[in-house]
Amino acid sequence: MGYTQRMEGGVPLINLCIGGAAGEGIETMAGILEKALQRSGYFVFSMRDFMSRIRGGHNFAQIRFGSEPVAAHVDALDILVAYDERTYAEHQSRLKADGLLLCDPGLGLSDARLLPIPIRSLAKESGNARTVGVVCVGALLKLMSLPLANAEAALRETLAPGILEMNLTALHKGYESSAEMRRLPPPTASGRLLMTGAEAMAMGALAGGLRFYSAYPMSPATSLLTFFTAQSEPLRLMVEQAEDEIAAINMALGASYAGARAMVGTSGGGFSLMVEGLGLAGIAELPIVIADVQRPGPATGLPTRTEQSDLLFACFASQGEFPRIVIAVRDHADAFYQTARAFQLAWKYQMPVLLLSDEYLADSAATIAPPDVEKAAHSVAPLPREADPPGVYRRYALTDSGISPLRVPGKSDGLVRADSDEHAEEGTITESAQVRVQMVDKRARKLEGLKAELYEPEYTGVTRPRVLLVGFGSTSAAITEAVSILNSHGLSVGALLFGDVYPLPRKRLEAFWQQADAVYSVEQNATAQLAKLIRMETGLGCTDSLLKYSGRQLSVDEIVSGLEAFGIGREVPV
Amino acid sequence: MTDFAFHSDQSAWCPGCGNFDIAVTLAAVLGELRLTPERVLLVGGIGQAAKLNQYIDANGYSGLHGRALPAAVAAKMANEALTVIVDTGDGDSYGEGGNHFLHNIRRNVDITHFAHDNQIYGLTKGQTSPTSDPCGQGRGGACNLGKPFNPLLVALAAGATFVARTISGNREHMAGVMKAAILHNGYALVDILQPCVSFNKVNTFAYYKEHTYALEADYDAAHLETALLRSLEYGPKIPIGIFYQVERPTYHQQRPGLYDGTPMIDKPVSLPEVEALLARFA
Numbered sequence: 001m002g003y004t005q006r007m008e009g010g011v012p013l014i015n016l017c018i019g020g021a022a023g024e025g026i027e028t029m030a031g032i033l034e035k036a037l038q039r040s041g042y043f044v045f046s047m048r049d050f051m052s053r054i055r056g057g058h059n060f061a062q063i064r065f066g067s068e069p070v071a072a073h074v075d076a077l078d079i080l081v082a083y084d085e086r087t088y089a090e091h092q093s094r095l096k097a098d099g100l101l102l103c104d105p106g107l108g109l110s111d112a113r114l115l116p117i118p119i120r121s122l123a124k125e126s127g128n129a130r131t132v133g134v135v136c137v138g139a140l141l142k143l144m145s146l147p148l149a150n151a152e153a154a155l156r157e158t159l160a161p162g163i164l165e166m167n168l169t170a171l172h173k174g175y176e177s178s179a180e181m182r183r184l185p186p187p188t189a190s191g192r193l194l195m196t197g198a199e200a201m202a203m204g205a206l207a208g209g210l211r212f213y214s215a216y217p218m219s220p221a222t223s224l225l226t227f228f229t230a231q232s233e234p235l236r237l238m239v240e241q242a243e244d245e246i247a248a249i250n251m252a253l254g255a256s257y258a259g260a261r262a263m264v265g266t267s268g269g270g271f272s273l274m275v276e277g278l279g280l281a282g283i284a285e286l287p288i289v290i291a292d293v294q295r296p297g298p299a300t301g302l303p304t305r306t307e308q309s310d311l312l313f314a315c316f317a318s319q320g321e322f323p324r325i326v327i328a329v330r331d332h333a334d335a336f337y338q339t340a341r342a343f344q345l346a347w348k349y350q351m352p353v354l355l356l357s358d359e360y361l362a363d364s365a366a367t368i369a370p371p372d373v374e375k376a377a378h379s380v381a382p383l384p385r386e387a388d389p390p391g392v393y394r395r396y397a398l399t400d401s402g403i404s405p406l407r408v409p410g411k412s413d414g415l416v417r418a419d420s421d422e423h424a425e426e427g428t429i430t431e432s433a434q435v436r437v438q439m440v441d442k443r444a445r446k447l448e449g450l451k452a453e454l455y456e457p458e459y460t461g462v463t464r465p466r467v468l469l470v471g472f473g474s475t476s477a478a479i480t481e482a483v484s485i486l487n488s489h490g491l492s493v494g495a496l497l498f499g500d501v502y503p504l505p506r507k508r509l510e511a512f513w514q515q516a517d518a519v520y521s522v523e524q525n526a527t528a529q530l531a532k533l534i535r536m537e538t539g540l541g542c543t544d545s546l547l548k549y550s551g552r553q554l555s556v557d558e559i560v561s562g563l564e565a566f567g568i569g570r571e572v573p574v
Numbered sequence: 575m576t577d578f579a580f581h582s583d584q585s586a587w588c589p590g591c592g593n594f595d596i597a598v599t600l601a602a603v604l605g606e607l608r609l610t611p612e613r614v615l616l617v618g619g620i621g622q623a624a625k626l627n628q629y630i631d632a633n634g635y636s637g638l639h640g641r642a643l644p645a646a647v648a649a650k651m652a653n654e655a656l657t658v659i660v661d662t663g664d665g666d667s668y669g670e671g672g673n674h675f676l677h678n679i680r681r682n683v684d685i686t687h688f689a690h691d692n693q694i695y696g697l698t699k700g701q702t703s704p705t706s707d708p709c710g711q712g713r714g715g716a717c718n719l720g721k722p723f724n725p726l727l728v729a730l731a732a733g734a735t736f737v738a739r740t741i742s743g744n745r746e747h748m749a750g751v752m753k754a755a756i757l758h759n760g761y762a763l764v765d766i767l768q769p770c771v772s773f774n775k776v777n778t779f780a781y782y783k784e785h786t787y788a789l790e791a792d793y794d795a796a797h798l799e800t801a802l803l804r805s806l807e808y809g810p811k812i813p814i815g816i817f818y819q820v821e822r823p824t825y826h827q828q829r830p831g832l833y834d835g836t837p838m839i840d841k842p843v844s845l846p847e848v849e850a851l852l853a854r855f856a
Contacts, residue, residue, distance in 0.1 A: 193855035206848045211838060212652060231851070233831050236841045238651050243677035247644040250637060250674075254645030257635055258615075258652035259839040280638050370852065373845050408839065409633035409649075410613050410656050417627075417634040420620070428584070428628050429636075 010185035012068045019060035020083025022053050029133030030061035032154045037065045038194040038367050039150035041187025045070040047364040052303045058086050067185040071331050071477035075557045081136050122173040127166035134167045138174025145180040197361035198223035200335035207376040208343030212238040212255035212262040214248040219303045220359035221293035224265040245270035249277030256286045257418050259408035265291040268310045275317045282322030284418040287346040294358040296551045305551030306359035308524035314354045315502040323447045326502035328356040328473030332366040337376050344380035349446045360553040361474035394425040402445030454500045456508040461494025467568050468516035469495035472530050482559035504537040518543040578604040579631045592742035592768025599745050601630050603752045614657045617646040622697045623663035623690030640670025647683040653837040664691040668704040668723050679732040682760045683825040692770035693777050700773035726805035729763045736762035738816040743779045760824045789815035
């Protein structure tokens with residue numbers, strides 16, 4: 001693509017990477033830039049790659065933006081902003097031949113793509129060396145022929161008055177030091193919201209009626225705790241930092257019993273500690289939403305990295321047998337709607353609902369259409385009002401649906417009991433063989449109603465694909481884009497992207513499977529857990545699986561090249 | 575409903591178990607305090623003592639072993655109109671639930687914790703409890719090779735605002751301490767010494783009667799140092815009574831913006847509030 005085309009027709013999407021050491025303000029700079037791009041009316045997808053440390057090391061933010069919808073990252077870079085030599089060394093191979101390398105001349109780099117801007121001295125001239133990130137924002141906006149106003153507004157909204165002026169100066173100095181070298185097409189994404197996956201999940205929880213949140217800080221789930229803590233006073237939320245994850249889930253269950261919609265959030269290690277509580281929610285039929293924001297395990301694993309390796313654990317954790325729902329959130333909008341729905345399902349069916357997110361989705365930000373709160377809050381049909389069984393209130397009354405009347409202690413004429421022992425209808429301990437079987441069956445019956453309202457996986461691709469991909473959760477957007485690229489190469493590809501993953505919805509899966517010559521699972525784990533789950537539930541075996549478990553998320557490019565390496569173009573001539 | 579009936583016929587306790595006396599006394603105290611069963615929540619973990627909530631007419635929550643306290647404090651957060659009482663054993667309170675014991679003292683949520691302390695694991699047939707007496711002097715079986723856990727000392731050191739000990743078998747004393755504990759504003763710990771008639775042949779009713787004595791009539795429960803010293807008194811002579819009681823802002827009182835007398839479950843977030851918050855992401 002020549003210079004004229006880059007300027008006149010405009011490039012639909014630009015992929016930008018900013019890297020430096022921890023503590024250099026990458027997060028702040030990326031935040032201001034994202035906000036400016038969003039407010040200018042462009043689609044934005046922004047991800048972070050941060051090390052588990054506070055200072056030093058190498059961190060980077062990658063922002064993809066433009067006039068086309070974008071929800072996943074690609075590897076090839078149009079612009080690289082390098083604060084230090086390490087950033088250049090790690091990322092220069094991804095910078096396109098016609099890409100731009102923005103860095104301080106002081107780094108002494110020799111590269112044909114170099115655009116030297118004295119960001120360090122401009123920052124000092126602005127009043128503080130730490131404004132270097134804002135200098136870069138100014139320079140980048142000019143470079144992309146975008147106005148300064150939105151970045152100025154973002155600075156005014158985020159910075160304290162004492163440091164605002166120097167940052168505005170830095171922004172202007174950066175702008176003046178640069179030149180217009182790229183131009184985006186006219187904006188097409190006005191009025192959208194910019195949210196991280198964690199924020200979208202938190203907002204979905206509020207739309208779902210969240211009242212109580214308890215957690216022990218653990219990356220990458222801590223952002224949920226931070227968000228709810230900030231909203232505790234304004235929104236009358238109960239938020240408790242528990243002494244451990246065992247306390248967190250048992251608190252949430254106590255609150256749920258007492259009539260509050262309750263949620264816990266953690267990562268795999270914390271969820272491991274919660275597992276006995278999960279079983280308690282199952283047998284005592286205490287509704288709860290459990291968010292597992294996955295990171296690579298086992299044990300401590302890679303704390304600030306991403307993985308989808310808790311799928312089977314989430315589906316089968318706990319001793320004993322009881323119904324549960326596992327939902328993998330796919331993207332930012334989905335995180336909002338599915339979290340709201342998780343609350344409705346949990347309280348309708350009185351069972352635990354597990355939400356699987358991961359570091360990639362939780363920490364990345366994207367522009368989404370403003371969610372329909374009303375729709376989200378009523379996405380599950382209410383329970384048909386059955387007449388309460390006659391006589392004294394029986395918490396675990398045997399019903400056709402398996403769903404017993406749920407009452408709140410202190411708000412009811414009857415006494416409300418919850419019991420982790422096997423119990424009679426009244427909620428008192430029993431060892432009766434007959435009652436045991438009745439209760440196991442009653443709890444299992446709830447699944448029949450639930451199965452009727454599971455979401456089938458979303459399908460993307462050609463009408464009758466020869467090659468079928470299956471994926472779940474946060475890889476969905478990248479798989480979607482990869483399918484589109486593969487089909488544009490003349491292949492016949494489609495993908496089923498699971499959100500509701502357990503119980504496994506199978507109608508659409510079985511229909512597409514019959515038509516396809518080959519089926520590949522695309523997963524962010526080492527053991528093809530989705531493929532295993534599908535085989536277990538349906539007997540259908542995948543041809544092969546494209547797996548990544550380095551702690552870094554599959555990019556669109558990697559999915560395309562990974563599938564091509566399977567020989568799908570050759571195996572399945574179209 | 576006004577009667578906290580105790581259904582002793584339904585209980586799984588051994589004949590003569592110290593739990594009976596505790597349950598009878600608690601049921602009577604709840605009635606005397608003019609509480610109503612619908613407004614009282616009895617919480618237990620797992621074990622014989624933890625089954626108490628199954629046998630008294632009140633709201634009941636039988637959760638996991640060691641995890642009664644987290645559930646109890648959260649229920650009180652959700653609905654401050656409930657009187658929340660934990661009845662559970664020494665293993666549940668101090669062994670499996672040790673971490674929650676420490677941290678809920680710190681929180682000072684207005685709940686009452688009756689730890690049925692029979693110094694042995696009864697339901698699993700006689701293993702050592704954190705509070706089992708030291709080994710030696712003819713003691714075999716369930717005894718502590720190390721130093722037994724002193725729940726009163728630990729509670730005082732951790733900052734509890736109400737710390738007491740009473741004994742099953744002395745209903746009058748037990749009732750007085752229970753009443754004061756329930757009325758106390760904040761977390762109240764009452765360690766209730768009770769015999770295990772099946773597995774603890776040493777710490778019997780007779781043993782407790784012989785070895786315990788009431789704190790003096792002029793004992794001042796407002797002094798932490800005194801309380802700490804008296805809590806160390808455990809051997810041939812064991813004091814019973816209220817060791818320490820002070821007022822410190824409760825969990826709820828420290829958050830007046832949230833806990834204003836109206837139960838939290840009656841103050842939902844409205845959808846317009848959610849929409850207003852969403853607008854901040856524009």
